[in-house]
Amino acid sequence: MSPLTRRTLLVGGTALPLAVSASVGRAAATEPGEPTEVHWLEGGVPAEMTGVTWGVPWSKGHVRPDQSFGLRTSDGTAVPVQTWPIGFWPDGSLKWSAHAIGAGTPSAERYLLAPGPAAAPAKAVTVSRQAGRIVVDTGVARCVINRSGRALIDSVSRGGRVVARKGELVCLRQNASDERGGKDERFTGEVHKVTVEQNGPVRAVVRIEGKHRADRRARAWLPFTVRLYFHAGAENFRMVHSFVFDGKAVDDFIRGLGVRFQVPLSDEPHNRHVRFASADGGLFTEAVRGITGLRRDPGAAVRAAQVAGRATPAVSTWDTRVSSRLHLIPAWGDYTLSQLTADGFEIRKRTRQGCGWVHAAAGTRAGGFGYIGGVSGGFAFGLRDFWQTHPTQLDIRGAAGESAEVTLWLWSPDARPMDLRFYHDGMGMDTHPEQLEGLEITYEDYEPGFGDPYGIARTSELMFWALDATPSAERLAAQAATVRTPPLLVTTPQRMRAAGVFGDWSPVDRSTPAKAVLEDRLDFLFDFYRRQVEQRRWYGFWDYGDVMHTYDNDRHEWRYDVGGYAWDNSELSTDLWLWYSYLRSGRADVFRMAEAMTRHTGEVDVYHLGKYADLGTRHGVQHWADSAKQLRISTAANRRFLYFLTADERVGDLLRDLVDADKTFLALDPLRKIRTEPYEPDPKALAVGLGTDWGALAAAWFTEWERGGDPIARTKLLNTCTAIGALKNGFITGEGRYDLTTGTFATDTVKVSVSHLSAVFGLAEICSEIISAADVPGFERAWLQYCTLYNATAAEQIAAVGQSFGNLNLKQAHARLTAYAAASTGDPALAARAWTELGRGEAGYPANSPWRSTGITGPAVLNPVDEATWVSTNATAQYGLAAIQCLALVGDRMP
Known part of the structure; x- marks a missing residue:
């Protein structure tokens, strides 16, 4: 049987009531009143005004989907802005708009956005197509992009002068992990497809897809997607580089992966300049x-x-004693800055290839920014999160000649080759009973062949400037700061809350002593983890953005090497905790940590190719090591925030990839190791859990519906919601028989099966949003029943469904479900119960927890660290979400 498609949807249709109009063009919406204020996330005014893109939410029914917007400073100065819709309410009105401003934007701490005509930029960005090429002109810089071949970018010029040319992707592969025992094989990115996604007038986006091909033109691997971003009036452009590992871990060792340009030089060597930046300015x-x-x-x-x-x-x-001897002064043509760890970089230089290197400088953390050029122009370049994603490197070669070669290495060739092999040999766990024994002792769900990195991905962000002269030190420092922390415009928590987006949360509230105590505890938990990232050095190319799962009190160390206790991989919704913490606080440090986590967990912890495509990997020593491949990790629920707040196209790709994730149940049964009855995947009767499985599918379908995308997503969402509502026991049924061909559940299953994990991977949050958006009364009743009964007494459960749920875990986490039921029904007893459950802290943090950390120094530990032995990441994420939602839902009934 084939899955549900547009054809089967239109021909066969569905008999289920779809109460919400899908049309985004027939909305009868009114314009909002007051302008929306936006400000810089980090506060103040950026030192370098490059192009910026951000998202703004709107209340249901208030803004037409085709509404234009104007932007101005607080003194009334008009600011050119480009606007496009990225989210819609079910009635077709605008839910999220994206906006972009160019490089010539007047500097201001705040701007006002309001419906109305947009001002036109003085220098619009334009996109034109020529034979085999696409030309983007910002009004200052001109970039020629190839539509095929080995060079992505043919040239970058300014004022008619070529500043850089032959922009290409490079890779060094080795067939052995020992850097002395392998032989390099060189690859260059080959362009397969180029798409213009936006063409101005303020912002233009060009997407380039391809693979890295061997220089001998034999093998092609490492598929890539590169997006180039251009803004009106800008002398810079941004690159978002994503690649997928599709090699064999035992044979393919990446020794270098980078982006390379050639930079023509015409000034005398004494008028050519090299610059590198540190991370502290x-x-x-x-x-x-x-x-x-x-x-x-x-x-x-x-x-x-x-x-x-x-x-x-x-x-x-000049003094002739110098001018007559210029040819005797060495010209240093080659420079390298290598950051092999988070705590050390070195700069070295040499006159030319074949001559010895000289140590030039060293430091702790480099800013990932460099420049090569002269008084008549040059090329500045930067790699974001440079030291955080080590090993990284910046190379300049041939600067004494007619053209310098610049390479930004995402993986430094000075480091050991990238080794993605599984970290142990299986230790004899060849049978299911042996694997269960391994799970019992190390909490690792091991299975031979499942710890494969084939299909994992990584995204990097780079910036480049076409400059007409060597900038001042102050200007270079500003550019370097822009690379490290790209400016972003945001609106306030109060404004986002008023728009009604992202479900149940409320801005930080310290209006009563009891609320202030909760706010202090939430702040403590975030600040503790923020410091742990630094103190424990949770950095590295494949690791940056994630945190650890569980602590080892005896070693004063997180259990980085103990099976399923190591990297967290989104377990129990750490991502959601960070994003809701940002929404309600507006804190820049919370946003940046959530952003880094989303970049990591959406790429590294998820498969994008191969037999596990669309599935994520459970927590473990390596991000791809555990054999539990499930949608609960890849869930779109964790990515939606970054997409709507920044309109990031790469995150949008990842969200769209998950729309068809229901097909994964044909490839892999997530409960294959614990089923007690025979089961073979049947496309018309797939076993799909109503908790972590359906919750992940629903998040992807709901997000696609929000974005105005494939209507099949909406159909599947509402079909399954209606079916869950028709089940005798609703969510308490535990698992449904899903028909891939019609996108719905069978409704004749009658059983009681409740898992403590069902609601803690985004189900609670996405159900709330679905109920607000869709009119499916049976679904709402089913969810309220689940929320009411999970933490209820056994007698109450028996009275409702005929049997108790047994001894369930994570009761503090489920306090927010009780709070949801209380807010929905107005029942004061449920509200009181929710606060009792949160305070009691079963499987979480009781109210009398220490709420502090202790400093530990040597010789007990290698480096000074803060320690809170009572803290675990599962408990932190779920306590944080429970407290946030209890405050939002029943904060007015807090004892």
Whole structure:
């Protein structure tokens, strides 16, 4: 049987009532009143005004889907802005709009956004198609993009002068993990497809897809997606680089992975400049041929000009003892900055290939930013999260010649080759009973062949500038800061709450002593984990963004090497806890941690190719190690926030990929190891859990519906919601028989099966949003029944469905379900019960928990750390979500 398609939807249809109109074009919406204020996430005004894109939510029924918007500063100055819709309410009105401003935007701490005509930019970004190429012109810089071949970017120019050319992706592969025992094989990115996704007037986006092909044109691997972002009036452009590992872990060792440009140079070597930035704002500044510190002095004006990056006075005006001997001063053509750990980088240089390297400088953390050029122009470049995603490297080669080669290495060739092999040999766990014994002792769900990295991905963000001269130190420092922390416009928690997006949450509220206590506890938990990331060095190419799962009190260390206790991989919704913490607080540090986690968990912890495509991997020592491959980890519930707040196209891709994730139940039964009855996947009767499984599917379908995408997603969502409502015991049934061909559940199953995990991977949050959006009364009743009964007494459960649910876990986590039932029914007894459940802290944090950490220093630990032995990530995420939702739902009835 084939899955549900547009054809089967239109021909066969469904008999289920779909009460909500799918049309986004027939909404009878009214315009909002007051303008919406947006401000910079980090506060103040960015030192470098590059193009920025952000999202804004709107209340249901208030804004037409085709509404235009104007932007102005608080003093009334109009700001050119480009607007497009990225989310819709079920009635067709606008739910989320995306906005972009260009590089010439007037600097201001705040802007006002309101319906109305948009101002046009003085220099619009334009996109044109030429033979085999796409040309993007920002009004300042011009980029020629190839539609095929080995070079993604043919050239980048400014004022008619080529600043950079032959922008390409490069890879070094080794067939052995030992860097001394393998032989390099070189690959270059080959363009297969180019798509213009936006074409101005303020923002243009070009998507490039392809694979890395061997220079001998044999093998092609490592599929990539690169997006290039251009803004009106900008001298820079942004690159978002994503690749998928599709090699064999035992044979394919990446020794280098990077982005490379050629930079033409025409100035004299003493008027060519090299710059690198540290992460704390410092700069390494040198000339290719230095004329300071010589035995003979060329003159103070000459020296000052070279140090500042300005054109030196004519050589004929120099002291002849220097000018006559310029050819005897070494020209340093090659530079390398390598960051092999989070705590150390080195800069070294040499005159040319074949000559020895000289140590130039060193430091702790580099900013990932560099520049090569001269007084007539140059090329600045940067890699975000440079030291956090080590090993990384910046190379400049041939700067003394006619053209320098610049390479931003996402994986440094100076490091050991990337080794993705499984971390143990199986230890004899060849049978199911042996694997269960392994699970019993290390909490690792091991199964031979399942710890495969084939299909995992990684996304990196880069920026490039086409400059007409070597910038001042202050300007370079501002550019470096932009690379490290790209500016973002946001609105306030109060404004987002008023729009009614993302379900049940409320802004931080310290209006009563009891509420202030909860807010302090929530702050403590976030601040503790933020410090742990730094103190425990949770960094690295495949790791940055994640946190650890469980602590080892005896070693004063997180259990990084103990099976399923190591990397968290979104277990029990850590991502959701961070995002709701940001929504209600507006804190920049919370946003940045949530952003890094979403980048990681959506790429590394999820398969994008192969037999496990669309599935995520349970927590473990390696992000892909555990054999539990499930939708609860890949769930769209964790990604939606970053997409709607930033309109990030890569996150949008990941969300859309999950719309057809129901097909994974044909490939892999998530409960295959614990089923007691025979089961073979049948496309017309797939066993799909109504908790973690359906919750993940529902999040993907709901998000696609929000985005105005494939109507099949809406059909599947409402079909399954209606079917759950028709089940005798609703969600308490536990598992349904799903028909992949019609996108619905059979409704004749009658049983009671309740798991403590069902609601803690985004189900509670997405059900609330679905109920607000869709008119499916049976579904709402089923969810309220589940919320009411989960933490109820056995007698209440028996009275409702004929049997008790047994000894359930995570009762504190489910306090928010009780609170939801209380808010929905107005029952004060349920509200009181919710606060009791939160305070009692079963399988979580009781009210009398210490709520503090202790400093530990040597010799007990390698480095000084904060320790809270009572803290675990499962409990933190679920306590955080429970407290946030109890405050939002029954905060007015808090004892």
